[in-house]
Amino acid sequence: MTKTLTTLLLVAGVMSGCTLAPHYDRPAAPVAGSYPAAPEGYATAEVKSGETRKATDIGWREFFTDPRLQTLIATSLENNRDLRTAALRIEEARAQYQIQRADLLPTVNGNASFQRGRFSGATSGVSQSFTGNIYQVGLSVTQWELDFFGRVRSLSNAALAQYFSTEEAHRAAYISLVSEVAKAYLAERAAAEQYDLARETLEARQSTYELSKKRFDAGATSALDLRDNESLVAQARVSAAQLARQRAQAQNALEVLVGKPIAEIPNLPAPMRLSDERIISDIPEGLPSELLTQRPDIRQAEQALLSANANIGAARAAFFPRITMTANAGNISTSFTNLFDHGAGVWSFSPQLTLPIFDYGRNLSNLDLANVRKNIQIANYEKTIQTAFSEVADALVARGTLEEQVAGQEQQRNAEAARYELSRLRFRSGVASYLDELDAQRQLFSAEQALVQARQLRLTNAIDLYRALGGGLNETGAVAQAAPQPATQTTQ
Secondary structure, eight states, X not given: OHHHHHHHHHHHHHHTTOOOOOOOOXXXXXXXXXXXXXXXXXXXXXXXXXXXSOGGGSOHHHHBOOHHHHHHHHHHHHHOHHHHHHHHHHHHHHHHHHHHHGGGSOOEEEEEEEEEEEEOHHHHSSSSOEEEEEEEXXXXXXXEEEOTTSHHHHHHHHHHHHHHHHHHHHHHHHHHHHHHHHHHHHHHHHHHHHHHHHHHHHHHHHHHHHHHHHHHHTTSSOHHHHHHHHHHHHHHHHHHHHHHHHHHHHHHHHHXXXXXXXGGSTTOOOOOXXXXXXXXXXXXXXXXXXXXXXXXXXXXXXXXXXXXHHHHHHHHHTTSOEEEEEEEEEEEESSSTTTTTTOEEEEEEEEEEEOOOOOTTHHHHHHHHHHHHHHHHHHHHXXXXXXXXXXXXXXXXXXXXXXXHHHHHHHHHHHHHHHHHHHHHHHHTTSSOHHHHHHHHHHHHHHHHHHHHHHHHHHHHHHHHHHXXXXXXXXXXXXXXXXXXXXXXOOO
């Protein structure tokens, strides 16, 4: 009996290493072999630091040098609920895989039973029938499938790929959280700077209006000048109110990502101005083919495809016979005290073969369903690659133009500031009307607001490129952890 069981276990172990899953070939990336060129007349990158490392080799503390932003990102990684959920999904998938993998080996149970009644000699193991007690103890293997055609192995491989997929989803959520916190922080800082400009402008215009009112009361200026000043004050009040609201909303959005009120974060450094932010913007983009290993969302989609591919193997195996085995071995006795010493040894071995003959197309439909689901995952995988390519391409195209936009906006702001000073001097000298000064003041305010927005766009674009290339997974400059390799799936 022992030799027979051992032989069956060895044969089953060898056969279960094979599956009927189709050989997996990675689909070709449906994108161009290189990223599109920058618009004519603009460089693809403004080289500043001479950075040559890939985005995945640059830790987010190196990329974001603002101490306040570093603290906010670190806090978000500890408290963000979406990231916690993604981490728990990994534990869920791991448990499901372990449950599925356990079906590859037999489950051995210990059994003990007691019966009282009238028993025949054949049942009790004694020479004649009697009325009394029977005690039995032993071990059993119940309905263990000998996986000759790899059905259980395929299901285990599918669960393993799903587990790997959730790990990649967690990495993608980690990268996304780092970038979203940084962009939310920049949005809050931009709104704060614009609000400060609006408040300062409001105070200056209010002072100018009061002076103009005194001049009007003294008959030194016209009612038109007074109303123009009043209109400017009202415009500044509207802008200040709008920006105060935007700043509060931006801070609320940032606190949701961080996971706790910003005021409760201890030893939080003071914020920096956008003009002082030093974010690496000249990251080498590499080739589109490198995105397949750099982006965790692409690896996640591929693991989902591998899982669907393995499920085809399980659907194919359903067309073949299924062999299960039930076995029992133990002792039986009419006396509990003699159960282990003088009890009769009993055993049973019951293999069972189930061959599908007619199921009204159930197995064929399950195979069709598995193939359709694989095709869906192929389309999803290709779409993920296209989205990643588009994100990198958009960030690269915008990089040079945004540098030029900020430079041009600074030049305009400086010109408007000089114009405003000249208009003030001309008005004080009686050369120009007060309307020229008011117009220059309006234009200067608009140029200052636009400059803040342009700086925010440039920094946000650098963050988008960093995330699109797979950066942000590591705190330091260590190379990103390689994705786990899926179980080998071959055709038997």
